[in-house]
Amino acid sequence: MSEPATNPAATSFPVPTISLPLGLEVLRTYSGALVCLEILFGGLVWILVASSNVPVPLLQGWVMFVSVTTFFLSSAYLALLITGLADRINTDWNFLDVTYHFLALLFYFTAFVLEAATTAANGGVSIKPMLNNSDTLLHITNPWGNIVTNLTGNKYSINVAATIFAFIVTLFYGCSMVMGFRRWRKAT
Structure with missing residues (x-):
C-alpha cells in the first residue's frame, strides 16, 4: 500500500515567529510601550496639523498622510498583538x-522635515507701513525661500508644536526599529 498524499499547502508555511508576548503582556514591554507612545503622539501630530x-x-498634506496612516497601522499592529x-x-x-x-521612521522623518520647513517659512514676507507726507505706503520684502506662509501667532504656535511632536514620534519609531532589529537578529 502506498502512503496517502500530503497536502503541500498545509505543510509549506512556517510557524509564526514572534518574540514579543501576546495579550496584555505586550504592554509591559518596552516595545509595547513605544507602540502606545507612537499612537498617542502620532495622533497629536495629526490633530495639530x-x-x-x-x-x-x-x-x-504629506504630513497628514504619514501621521494618519501610521496611526492606523500602529493601532492595527498593537491590536493584533493584544488580541x-x-x-x-x-x-x-x-x-x-x-x-x-x-518605513515608518523614514516617512516620519520626511514628514518632520516638511513640517519644520512649513513652520520656518512663516514670516518670509514682511509688510511694513512706511509713512509718507500724506499717504501710507506699504513696503513688501521678498521671502528668502520658495515657501511663503503667513501664519497668525496661534497657527504658528500650533505648527511649532506639530514639528516638535513629529520629531518625537520619529525618535519613537527609530527606537522601535532598533529594538525590533535586535529581536530579529536574536531569533535568526
Missing part, C-alpha cells in the same frame, strides 16, 4: 516589525 487648517497643502491574532498568522513577525518601523 489638522487644526492649523493646513496652510501649505503640498507639504502638510493574540498575531500567533495565528504564519509570518516572521520580527522581520515584519523591523520593516514596518524602518
Whole structure:
C-alpha cells in the first residue's frame, strides 16, 4: 500500500515567529510601550496639523498622510498583538516589525522635515507701513525661500508644536526599529 498524499499547502508555511508576548503582556514591554507612545503622539501630530487648517497643502498634506496612516497601522499592529491574532498568522513577525518601523521612521522623518520647513517659512514676507507726507505706503520684502506662509501667532504656535511632536514620534519609531532589529537578529 502506498502512503496517502500530503497536502503541500498545509505543510509549506512556517510557524509564526514572534518574540514579543501576546495579550496584555505586550504592554509591559518596552516595545509595547513605544507602540502606545507612537499612537498617542502620532495622533497629536495629526490633530495639530489638522487644526492649523493646513496652510501649505503640498507639504502638510504629506504630513497628514504619514501621521494618519501610521496611526492606523500602529493601532492595527498593537491590536493584533493584544488580541493574540498575531500567533495565528504564519509570518516572521520580527522581520515584519523591523520593516514596518524602518518605513515608518523614514516617512516620519520626511514628514518632520516638511513640517519644520512649513513652520520656518512663516514670516518670509514682511509688510511694513512706511509713512509718507500724506499717504501710507506699504513696503513688501521678498521671502528668502520658495515657501511663503503667513501664519497668525496661534497657527504658528500650533505648527511649532506639530514639528516638535513629529520629531518625537520619529525618535519613537527609530527606537522601535532598533529594538525590533535586535529581536530579529536574536531569533535568526
